[in-house]
Amino acid sequence: MSLQAGVVEDVRDPGRYDHLCWAFEDAQEFRARAGCFLAEGLQLGEQVWYVGSGDVTALEDELRELPGMEQALHSGAAKADSIEAAYPTGTVVDPAAQVAAYARATAQAVAAGFTGLRVAADATALVRTPEQLDAFARYEHLIDRYILTAPFSAMCAYQRSLVGDGSIAALACMHPGASADATPFWLHATTQNGCAAAIGGELDLATRDLLRLALHRADLQPHNGELVLDASRVEFMDHRSLLQLVEHARSEGHMLVLRTAHPGPGLLIRALGLDRARVEIPA
Template sequence: MRRSGFVDAVGGLGRHDHVCWAFETPGEFRASAGRFLADGLAAGLRVLYLAEAARQTDLDHVGGFAAARATGAAQVQDLGIYDTGLQLDPAAQVRAYAQATEQALAAGYRGLRVAAEATPLVRTPAQLDAFTRYEHLVDRYMTAHPFSAMCGYHCGELSAAAIAELAGMHPVASRASAPLRLFASAEPGVGAALAGEIDVSGHALLRTALHRADPAPDGDELVIDARELAFIDHRGLFQLVEHARGRGARTVLHVARDSMVRLLADTLRLPDVRLVES
């Protein structure tokens, strides 16, 4: 089962997990990336470290990393493999990681794990838009394949709003990085999972996340797993409903038995919203 929620450390994440790590200094990111990748090596995964101006020895302080580099189990690449002046092609990048994952499996590893300091790839509005779309697409891929990733973003170089947009596309994120998260679900027929809190300050973020992720209906129903949604106000619920209506679907929300979403939906009596306790 994939992890979801806010974390203070990246240890213990599994083969399908996807974490956004907002950091203050490059040294902090290297330390966290080292822990994340060391766990991957211990789990039998091939691991890859990506950062701007990365040196092959950057993570050799991590026990076993230098030896793993010698065998090809660990790799270090400069972020210069991307043209950081251009915006990413989201689908093409997912295909590239899918191919790398298949190559890792063919070589006898249990999957692929990547830690990437991706700040240089999201510095312009166009880059941010493309990369957040990619984050959701690759998150969908991770639900069914042994690919896990840690995506690092520098708080000193990006605005809090930009980091919230990025963190909001991950099931796991560093604490206080985003008020809400819209991410892929591994459950058949579920368009996306929605977690966190949505009040007046989160309406714009929810609208942007829905536009970029564009969760698809299953037949004539758009199913959203809202079991980890702690709060949503009426306007936030209307946004979900309007998105589904725009896709020609009714809204189905999976909620916990004691969810406040049930009370809100019952109060509003929206005709094309159905709640499922799960």
């Protein structure tokens, strides 16, 4: 279950991150990272999917080269799937429909006797245009909400040279865990009672545009007229970022509540004289 946000160094031990973003340099790196991530799933009794570019036969051959996958393919514990076979070039993913598809696949995996479903996917082909990127970033937040309560986990991978650092950050910030240097902050789903989302990392002038897009794409839901964010993992927040969060909440007619024990946000709120924001100390 995704409880906190942070940098993932080793996909063999994603720890608390059931939903992680990995920016990779080449196909060899993707195969290696995916293999480690999926091998962990097999040990946990999950069905694992290897999703990438190319035809299914070639992807199955790639999967067989990974430790333990030959037998898993034969038994049905592992399968390969092609992005191009499922999505014609230029397809803009329907976020809700994509989540529903994985929910059905997860239910089928559990019905077949597996403990859940784990997917490692090279989704580069689905985020090449601005329209694709916007839809897929929205999907990333929706699937993160689903993962909180479902036996489903995913490593969403994107090739840096084809997507670019800006797009990588826009996708990575919608995950609770990401590879190093993928994003300066995280906005993700949380199980914390009453919280619309959790936010962590560093927020400053350089993240202004990225934060604006993330807030818009996440479509955060208020609780009793308040937009409550678990901010316990925020490492730094400047006054501009605080004002940005306050304005986002205000534009939707809500009070901003930051749930954190750190003194910084409260000091900023008092210094700026903000009456549409408050800090709530976690129980």
